[in-house]
Amino acid sequence: MRLINPVDYFFLALEGRERPLHVGGLQLFTPPAGAGPDFARELYTKLVSAEAVSTRFRQTLGSVSARPKALSWRDDKNIDLDYHVRLSALPRPGRIRELLEVTSRWHSSLLDRHRPLWEIHVVEGLRDGRLAVYTKMHHALADGVTALKLMQSSLSEDPGVTGVPPLFAPHKRHRDEDAGRGPFGALKVAAGMGMEAVGLTRATAEIGWQIARERDMPLPLRAPRSMFNVPIGGARRFAAQSWRIERVRAVANALDCTLNDAVLGMCGGALRAFLLEQQALPDAPLVAFVPVSLHGRGSGDASNSVAAVLANLGTDTADPLQRMQAVTASMRQAKQMMSGLTPLQAMAVSAAMLAPFATSSVTRAVGAVPPTFNVVISHVPGPTRAMYWDGAKLDGVYPASIVMDGAALNITLTRTADTLDFGIIGCRTAVPHVQRLLIHLETALAELENALGLGVPLHQPCASLRC
Template sequence: MPLMPVTDSMFLLVETREHPMHVGGLQLFRKPEGAGPDYLSTLRQNLLEATEMRNLFRRRPARPVNTVGHLAWSEDNALDLDYHFRHSALPQPGRIRELLELTSRWHSTLLDRHRPLWEIHLVEGLRDGRFALYSKVHHALLDGVSALRHLQNMLSEDPAAMDCPPPWGARDRQRPRTARGPRSPFDALGRAAGQLAGLAPAAVKVANEAFREHTLTMPMQAPKTMLNVPIGGARRFAAQSWPLSRVRAIASAAGVSRNDVVLAMCSGALRDYLIEQRALPDTAMIAMVPMSLRKPSEGLAEASGNSIGALLCNLATDLADPAQRLAAIHRSMCDGKALFTQLTPLQTLLLSGINVAALGASPIPGVVNNTRPPFNIVISNVPGPRRQMYWNGAALDGVYPASVLLDGQALNITMTSNGDNLDFGITGCRRSVPHLQRILLHLDTALAELEDAVR
């Protein structure tokens, strides 16, 4: 019965009906040429017959689930695959609108803790002939980066390849570990103690940047907004793609990173949306930007669990000029990244915990309504496939992430690169964020304004 790392078990501990703690994703595919009317039913049957399964997809919380289940995993050796992998059809007229509404409902429901914590829905009925996969996996099993890496592991660059594994399978077996001599447990304890001892000078660096140099964005500086309220359990989900070339051109012209441009897109969209709702704060909104702490050498099939840092970024929503907003975002991100590069991974993880620690008090009645938020929104940019990818002959058309929400954080924007496109997934509290789909229109406007600003 393997124990859970604290970074994984906390996602089970904080989960409630109002706060489902799974990450999700909606993928769109174009059927291969010559696919007949039984293509999807045959595909599903073939996938159900696949016997190879990653151990990750057999894990469930140890029983009883409300005590030991928060601390340890058990393995389900009699997994009911037909329960986890479902075949669904859209109501007519089968537009993307119906697909997003169905995705919103699926993303609102809790996973069954008496089973392995994942579901996958194969969806047909789109009037343009495409099909979709919606998947959700508990955050205790995978973070967004490891989920995207796992998706890439099941895809192929070869449109003729028909040996792609199912979403729960693995293309490559885990690489053998390099043989090492036996280590004393005191070695690991000594290394951890050395890392913790380094927190004191790390804290001095943070204090110097924040209070003396005034360059670092810190928690509790964010203004109160309509997005920072208690939330319900129902979700809305919206998605759209933009050409990655447009983002690259702006980044090159302005001398900033592509992620800076994406954050500026989100900043402009939030500003316009809140103006529309007559709710724009006078001071700049703050975003929490997750940063992966995984090593680039970590293989696709190895990615699991959670390894994320948290960087706070000034979104400069108080500035009307898009060029000035982009410059302010660039400075804020550079300052945060410069500090993080001076820290060890453990120090980064622990100091990231300071940035999000206030969220731990959000379930306490009255806290969200009567205190300032640690930040206003989470905006994630997760690397995805760099080329056109295929799954058993079907071309991948879109990858749209769906994320988690918490009390005081009613909106999440997550995007991923997908070949020549940048795919956005927006998750919002159905009660607290009206007309969520209008944020897509504002993102398009913000991108056009940035293009005009750098010409």
């Protein structure tokens, strides 16, 4: 038995039928030359034949409930890989549309709390000859950054290499007995939080002074009400698309801002157009919840190590350059606010900032208080080089994240070599026609390119994944 650390327990306690709290991802692979029709089944057979499973993927809840008695993990010594790893075939005609639809259904269902909290689906039957892999694991096991690192550890940069252990197998780079996973990991995390409290008082005072100076900073309970800030159901809709990273980077370079700022501006333009279509655009600008990874900043390799900032998306203006000014200014303010904080302090400040949202979401009283934010937008670092699985080339990694009461839309993206891969999850009832956001993202990027004189025509076709 091992205690669950407080941050990971939060995701278990918060989960319900309408809010599954697992993170996932859809990967697309092009088989190597000469691969036969049974290539996907051969890969599946290798997965279910794995000889060992790492600690992270063996741990099962001490109790299936989310009550205090479930504060412990126990090791499941007899993993049923035939349950956790599944082979599926798409219905005809095997288009990307069918792939996204089945992914939407898989992402809507809860993980079985009687078993380790993860699943892998190997998918054949795509009419273009590619194969797909949909993976999901509970947020208590891994945040998006950790999940992507685990995925990368099961691939190789050499197309000739075969037999790389799957993500659930022990790897040298998997430190399963780290800060959050050793027998006293949860106690260490809790003790660390107490030791950070003294420094947090001074940091909070400095943040308060910054807020007083910069009155235009996005603040909790100040976001406008929108169609995304409503109670949600359990069904999800998933949309995905890729864009050439060089296009987005050219915009960032021209504006002397970060790649992430350019992505936020792109999303702001898409959301404005989407809400105008729905006749639901608020007068005030939308506010995005932007997770900030703390991995590599002395936080260890715990399951969840993430803070959050709030970003103005500039949706109140039709001018793409004015929108970018609003985005970059708010992100500069957010970075100043978080500078100098330790990872635990940053998490504590983020938790305090999000407390009103969390309370209203858990109680399903999202209309009782003004929104803290309208949409989640997250950029998770991915592989910068081409990757392969037994010779099959990785074409894209499309994240599938979480939505909650009061936050019915989530846009998460990652990088795969030379593309930015967007995965959009929305509540199937609250956010109709999620796939329309893909069209608006392309239009928003093209508008920025044209406003900056980059000479790219409007509605240039997207790369890699066509929806």
